[in-house]
Amino acid sequence: MIPYSLALLFITGIVFGSFISVLIFRLHTGKKGILWGKSVCPHCDKKLRATELIPLISYLLQRGKCKKCKKNINWHYPVLELSTGLIFMAIGLFSLNPLWLFLIYGFLLTFIFFYDLLYMEIPDEIMIPAILIAALGCLHPATITLSDGALGALLLTGFFLAQILISKGKWLGGGDLRIGAFMGFILGLQATLIAIFSAYLIGSIVSITLIASGKASRKSMIPFGPFLVIGTFVALFYGKVLVDWYLNFIYL
Numbered sequence: 001m002i003p004y005s006l007a008l009l010f011i012t013g014i015v016f017g018s019f020i021s022v023l024i025f026r027l028h029t030g031k032k033g034i035l036w037g038k039s040v041c042p043h044c045d046k047k048l049r050a051t052e053l054i055p056l057i058s059y060l061l062q063r064g065k066c067k068k069c070k071k072n073i074n075w076h077y078p079v080l081e082l083s084t085g086l087i088f089m090a091i092g093l094f095s096l097n098p099l100w101l102f103l104i105y106g107f108l109l110t111f112i113f114f115y116d117l118l119y120m121e122i123p124d125e126i127m128i129p130a131i132l133i134a135a136l137g138c139l140h141p142a143t144i145t146l147s148d149g150a151l152g153a154l155l156l157t158g159f160f161l162a163q164i165l166i167s168k169g170k171w172l173g174g175g176d177l178r179i180g181a182f183m184g185f186i187l188g189l190q191a192t193l194i195a196i197f198s199a200y201l202i203g204s205i206v207s208i209t210l211i212a213s214g215k216a217s218r219k220s221m222i223p224f225g226p227f228l229v230i231g232t233f234v235a236l237f238y239g240k241v242l243v244d245w246y247l248n249f250i251y252l
Helices: 003-029 057-061 076-093 099-119 124-137 146-167 174-212 225-250
Strands: none
Touching (some): 003 076, 003 099, 057 076, 076 099, 099 124, 099 174, 124 146, 174 225
């Protein structure tokens, strides 16, 4: 992709990232008006002007504080906007096709990452439509087949369900089952294996680091959704490279 196209994807991404932050807040609080409601400061309920809603730029100009109450704006707003911009740009850079479909997947995966990170749950209002979209996405000729997607979804949901039953819900939750189905329909069987391996590897490294630094204990609850999202992106962006490397390695 030419630089102008990547820049456009980045700008589009940070705009959609701003919308994700609104979606997360209103779904979690139960406030109405997701599409048309007025944005307000969560601390003082000040209605925000258009100049205070420019993705990333407003946060920098206001130095991370509300103009009225001067309280800090939560860190996740600019991080979410920046992350969505970079993800959209990466989808274009890696030429995932069809672009529009993978941008939708990128939007949904970003939502899952931050919602689970913040609240340790995933709302069905997003996950059920996401699974349906991913299943229908398999009908596009440029993507994996529906049977391959179904196998990936069955593999992950079965694997997660077994862990839920064995641990009696202590290791994973119902939200992880839905994420697993979503991942499977996006990736297919082979890439799903890469995604789940990556998710557990990265999750283990982060968990050990947090415990070693004293920021978490063995009994701490750590959301698994963000690691599943990272694993999905690893499989999307580097799946073929990793498979080729592994095949070359075992046949040395």
